[in-house]
Amino acid sequence: MSNDPDKVWPTGLTLKEAEEVHSYLIDGTRVFGAIALLAHVLVAVSTPWLG
């Protein structure tokens, strides 16, 4: 395994690089969540469920 404390294996990325790749995933999830929330609100306006 890697001995370089700055490297994240198995990819050989540096910590910063790995964090950046991860941040795209996190941002994507947040946007996805916000969009889903908005879509649910709009659906509830036109066809309300749960009473």
Add this chain to the structure above:
Amino acid sequence: MASLRDSALRKIQTIGPRFLPFADVATEAVPLSRLLRLSLFQVTVGMALVLLVGTLNRVMIVELGVPATLVGVMIALPLVFAPFRALIGYKSDTHRSALGWRRVPYIWRGTMLQFGGFAVMPFALLVLSGYDQAADAPIWIGHSAAALAFLLVGAGIHTVQTVGLALATDLVGVEEQPKVVGLMYVMLLLGMIGAALIFGWLLEPYTPGRLIQVVQGAAVITVALNLIALWKQEPRDRARAANVQTQPEFRDAWRLFVQGRSAVGLLVVIALGTMGFGMADVVLEPYGGQVLNMAVGATTRLTAVLAAGGLLGFAIASRVLLNGVAPVQVAWWGTLIGLPAFALIIAAGPLEVVTLFVIGTGLAGLGAGLFGHGTLTATMRAAPRAQVGLALGAWGAVQATAAGIAVGLGGVIRDVIAALPAAPSMRPEAPYTPVFALELAFLIATVAVLVALRHREAGLFQTTHYHQRQGRPERPTAYIDPQPRERRPTGEEPHDDSRLTAL
């Protein structure tokens, strides 16, 4: 337990960076298959444009019964973001990333915006039209939700296209740029044609459920195609990531850009020419139907003739540009072909000769194809390597704004004249002739600016001969080259820099 963990970890290790989304090294020659994959982002842009301007336009008015003015405003909303393309391009040029990425983060964000817009759009439209119990809801919910959806999609389209084109420019050498531009235009056109046919077929018969499926399907396809397009395209660049330097402000970057050879002149040409060619898009079909009494099927084929002319234009432009003809020269030919094209279209009405009209339409497509290809290639070629995003952003801002205004203006002029009290007594072509005449005027103005440019910078029109195969232009390591092209004293240009003479 420990051994299990070890072996699992070792397994993961063998996977390595194969599954990470960047190219590991900047390869010298990018194969056509990879460029073809990259050009998929243009398919999603084309699809989004058709969905907004064509399919949803119709669905909102006909099936959902939304007032036409409101629909017009909604569809025009994405245009608000068009001028920001230059800023987006600049941002991507100067983006700071640990991976040394400049383009992927923006294309990814643009994709998310486009996806998000399409994901909420069907529900927003249903609420807007007062579907089911939405009729009881306050009206502002529908309005603001639909506006937000359109704005999101618009911002997404502008970002993806601007930064995508910048990435394509980054990846290829100068002599391959015409090929890439041709590819990008063809994929945009194919995306539009394919999307128009498929959406039309899927929405027949229309149900609200089908609308949701189709628009959300488009959202998923957008993400899927853009992911495929992006995967392992932009190389990781540790040198760039480590090279943290102060980036110029947008204003300074812009000033540097407009100092470049004929940058402003080229933008004026793009604006005028795009207005000239773009206005006909929405009035050609009704002109054929109302003035020349063509059947509905025949007017649809008219669009096909226009597209075929465009494809031929892209093909010819790619070919001659690869042979070293200057891009501005190709744009010049395109404009010159546009003049007789619109003259034929205008003449076809009073003479009532359908053949003239069809020939004129084909020529207009051909001219537009040559013009579009020539001007985009010229933009790419003129762009300093460190300002590719800004240059393509400026191109996109001017082009998208001009095209949007042209289409809107064409429709408005026709409608206003047709609504005049004296309209019933006018000849049937009366509402259309001014539109085509205005296009002709814009094209003549384009010719005038091109002549002025040629007068000032004869080199702009010179054919380049690629005697010896040139290497890739060097990659910029610093924001400002030691000897930026635009600062070189004119007249003393080094002979080996064929990029200059090619321009």
